Amino acid sequence: xxxxxxxxxxxxxxxxxxxxxxxxxxRGNDGDRIxxxxxxxxxxxxxxxxxxxxxxxxxxxHGFVEPESTVPLQRYEEDLAATAREWSIxxxxxx
Amino acid sequence: xxxxxxxxxxxxxxxxxxxxxxxxQDLMAAGEGDSLAGDSVRDExxxxxxxxxEDEGRRLRGLSxxxxxxxxxxxxxxxxxxxxxxxxxxxxxxxxxGERFDEVLELLRFHPxxxxxHAVAYLRGRCWLELDDFLPAAWFFDLAASLEPGHPxxxxxxxxxxxxxxxxxxxxxxAHRAAADSSSSSVLLxxxxxxxxxxxxxxxxxxxxxxxxxxxxxxxxxxxxxxxxDRLVNLPGLRSAGRLCRxxxxxxxxxxxEAGREYDALLKDDPTDTRSWLIAGLFDLGRDPRRADERFExxxxxxxxxxxxxxxxxxxxxxxxDYKRVVELAQYGLNFAQTNSERAILFEWLGxxxxxxxxxxxLVRYLFDAAVTLDPVNMNIRRNREAFEQAxxxxxxxxxxxxxxxxxxxxxxxxxxxxxxxxxxxxxAMGLAA
Numbered sequence: 001x002x003x004x005x006x007x008x009x010x011x012x013x014x015x016x017x018x019x020x021x022x023x024x025x026x027r028g029n030d031g032d033r034i035x036x037x038x039x040x041x042x043x044x045x046x047x048x049x050x051x052x053x054x055x056x057x058x059x060x061x062h063g064f065v066e067p068e069s070t071v072p073l074q075r076y077e078e079d080l081a082a083t084a085r086e087w088s089i090x091x092x093x094x095x
Numbered sequence: 096x097x098x099x100x101x102x103x104x105x106x107x108x109x110x111x112x113x114x115x116x117x118x119x120q121d122l123m124a125a126g127e128g129d130s131l132a133g134d135s136v137r138d139e140x141x142x143x144x145x146x147x148x149e150d151e152g153r154r155l156r157g158l159s160x161x162x163x164x165x166x167x168x169x170x171x172x173x174x175x176x177x178x179x180x181x182x183x184x185x186x187x188x189x190x191x192x193g194e195r196f197d198e199v200l201e202l203l204r205f206h207p208x209x210x211x212x213h214a215v216a217y218l219r220g221r222c223w224l225e226l227d228d229f230l231p232a233a234w235f236f237d238l239a240a241s242l243e244p245g246h247p248x249x250x251x252x253x254x255x256x257x258x259x260x261x262x263x264x265x266x267x268x269x270a271h272r273a274a275a276d277s278s279s280s281s282v283l284l285x286x287x288x289x290x291x292x293x294x295x296x297x298x299x300x301x302x303x304x305x306x307x308x309x310x311x312x313x314x315x316x317x318x319x320x321x322x323x324x325d326r327l328v329n330l331p332g333l334r335s336a337g338r339l340c341r342x343x344x345x346x347x348x349x350x351x352x353e354a355g356r357e358y359d360a361l362l363k364d365d366p367t368d369t370r371s372w373l374i375a376g377l378f379d380l381g382r383d384p385r386r387a388d389e390r391f392e393x394x395x396x397x398x399x400x401x402x403x404x405x406x407x408x409x410x411x412x413x414x415x416x417d418y419k420r421v422v423e424l425a426q427y428g429l430n431f432a433q434t435n436s437e438r439a440i441l442f443e444w445l446g447x448x449x450x451x452x453x454x455x456x457x458l459v460r461y462l463f464d465a466a467v468t469l470d471p472v473n474m475n476i477r478r479n480r481e482a483f484e485q486a487x488x489x490x491x492x493x494x495x496x497x498x499x500x501x502x503x504x505x506x507x508x509x510x511x512x513x514x515x516x517x518x519x520x521x522x523x524a525m526g527l528a529a
Contacts, residue, residue, distance in 0.1 A: 012159045013119065013140045017128065020170055024204065025159035027119050029129045029137065059149060 001065045001080060003053070005042035007034060007092065009061030018094050036090025037083065048086065050079040108146045109155070113230055115140050116159050124166040157200055158231055161219055164207065165238055172205045184209055196222040213242035213249070220252060229260025251286035258290040263297055266290040267306070274313045284317035285337040289517070292340050295347070296514075303347070310344040335361060335368040336517055343514075346378060354378060362390075369399035374513055376407065377506055384411065395427070401513065402431040406504040409444055414500060418448040433512075439470030443479060443501065450483055450493035459483060459493050475501055 004010045008023055015026035016034070038047065047053045047065060056062040067076045115136050122133045147155065163169045174180045183206040190198040200222050207215050220235035236253035243249060254273070258266040270287035273279045279287070288310045295306035314337045342357035358375040365371065376390035388411050391404035405428030412420045425441040425448070432438045446462035463480035470476060479498045486496035 011140070011144045012156050013137045013144075017123070020163075024163075024170055024172055025156040027116070027123070027128075027137075027159055029134060031129055059152075 003037075003063050003065055004061055005063070006061070010034075019092065021094070022092055033089050034091045035087045037087050048079065048083045050075070051083070106147065106151060108143045109151045110230070112140060112143050112147065112151075112155055113158060113228070115143075116155065116162060117230075117234060120162040120165060124168075154197065154226075154228075157197075157204065158223075158228075160204055161200065161231075162234070164212075164216065164219070165234065167212075169207050171207055174205050180206065191218070191222075194225065196225045211242075213239045213246065216242060217249060217252070220256065224252075224256055224259070229256045230262070232256040233260065233262070247280045247282050251280070251283045254283070254286050254290050258293050261297075263294040267294045270294075270313070271309070274309065274316070281317040281320035282333060284313050284320070285333055285340075288313040288317065288337055288340050288344075292344060293514070295344075307344040307348050311341050311348075314338065314341040314344075335365045335371055338364070339368075339371055339374055339517065342378075343374065351382075362393075366393075367397060369394045369397040369401070369404075370513060370517065372397060373399060373401055373404050374510075376404065377509055377513075380407065380503075380506060387411075395424075400431055401516070402428055402433060402437050403504070403509040403512065405431065406437065406440065407509070409441070410501065410503055413444055413447065416451070418451045421445075421448040422452070435469040436473065439466045439468075439473055439476060440501065440504070442466035442469060443473075443476045446483065447479060447498050447501075450496060450498075453492065453494055456487055456493060475499055 007015060007019060010023075010028075012023070012025040013027045014032070015023045016028040016030045016032050017026050018030050020026045042053070042055060042063060044055060045053055046068065050068055050071070051065055052068045054064045054066055056064065065080070067079065071079075119128065119133060119136045119140075122128050122130065122136065127133060144152070160169070174183070183202055187199055187202045187206070187209060190196075190202060200219065203209065203215060203219060209215060210218065216235045216239035220232045220239060223229075223235060224232035233253045233256035236249055236256055240246065240249035240253060250273075254266060254269050257269065267290065270290045273283045273287040291306045291310045291313065295303040295310070298306070317337055318334075338357065338361045342354050342361060345351075345354035345357055355378070358371070358378055361368075361371050362375055372390045372394035376387045376394065379387035379390060388408055391408040391411075394401070394404040395408065405424050409421055409424040409428060412418075412424060421444055425445045428441050429438060432441060442462050443466040446459050446466060449462060450459045460483070463476070463483055466473070466476045467480055479496075479501075482496040482498055483493055486493055
């Protein structure tokens with residue numbers, strides 16, 4: 001699963017247009033929300049049971065939440081689903 | 096290098112993403128940005144995004160912001176201080192003059208009210224065009240034209256950008272509309288002719304004939320527009336480009352005598368246009384080689400920056416055994432050669448000429464080695480180096496080597512290069528008008 005450390009680092013077409021004052025190239029659907037997980041640094045680490053964050057070496061401002069070891073797809077999906085309650089809406093104010 | 100991907104292969108993902116951004120912009124402008132259609136565009140963008148380089152992503156982000164100008168919804172970025180803001184116009188000017196077009200675009204995002212809206216749209220179009228991003232260039236020229244419909248160059252710049260970007264169907268459709276519209280400016284007509292000529296090279300021969308005929312009609316109509324209110328057609332670069340286009344259309348239609356007359360008249364009318372001397376010289380090859388040489392000579396004396404007059408005249412002088420002139424032409428030509436195979440040919444000719452002029456063996460060997468290094472697959476060069484080494488090995492003079500006559504440079508390649516240059520030159524001429 002792709003993740004980004006800041007709103008500005010998300011692909012422009014996924015940043016809701018209401019944030020254009022912060023991200024002038026925003027082209028995302030205004031019905032979408034920005035969700036955050038934890039408040040740690042955006043560095044390689046364990047983020048939940050069975051899941052690790054791996055910052056993208058090729059693209060700054062981008063990372064992957066991936067299984068800590070090779071697992072069946074279903075197991076990975078279950079681990080991701082188990083984090084659902086840990087995510088919260090993390091949006092800057094829109095003026 | 097202007098493109099953010101690689102010099103040799105611009106990413107198709109990048110260009111597709113540009114189109115999707117425009118599609119999203121149009122949907123958003125129509126109030127349908129959050130519709131299923133909008134999300135479907137975003138889903139396609141998701142598939143492309145990981146394949147873009149960081150530089151491509153950066154440029155596309157800029158384009159996304161710029162496209163809001165099309166619907167008048169641009170939000171200027173904020174600067175930290177009034178001082179910085181006051182400096183922006185000068186920095187934009189310096190960046191444009193320094194041909195730092197990405198920087199111009201970025202600075203405009205902070206200060207889009209730097210000039211009237213149509214002028215900023217034009218400036219953006221120019222920057223995107225200079226970056227070889229032709230489609231965005233066309234969008235911004237279209238915006239400029241819609242904001243200032245009476246401007247003589249904006250619609251022409253948009254048409255030219257579409258043509259340069261390979262959007263031949265749309266370019267031809269616009270060119271036909273312009274040709275059929277009695278209110279079209281002469282600049283637009285001239286550009287339409289050029290777009291039709293360019294498109295004709297990419298379709299079947301039969302269909303191309305119709306376009307070449309239309310080119311001739313359109314240039315003729317544009318030239319007939321020369322009133323005091325339509326004086327831009329008299330800009331030398333534009334006028335010559337149009338007439339050159341008409342001459343080449345005649346040539347492609349097999350109207351040899353009309354083409355010849357057109358070239359003669361064109362050269363008489365504007366003897367400073369080195370591109371015309373070159374094209375006319377190419378026309379003469381195979382018909383009147385002596386006159387072809389004279390025309391290449393005129394292109395060189397006129398200060399051409401194209402390597403082709405040097406290559407064709409150098410080849411002719413080599414066959415005529417005028418070795419001193421070959422040395423001059425090859426040495427000057429090296430300053431303008433654009434590819435290693437061109438450089439290799441010029442080094443080969445230098446090697447042959449210097450051998451024939453009894454230059455030191457080491458110098459001749461160096462020249463042949465340079466030629467082989469630059470183009471290792473050119474067998475003619477290899478044969479001539481071998482001939483030189485055999486003569487020296489047998490204790491003979493280098494001038495006694497049995498050199499194989501080099502083939503004539505590729506005329507079609509020369510034409511392609513010059514015609515591509517012509518579209519750029521028209522941009523410069525229209526830039527003057529703007």
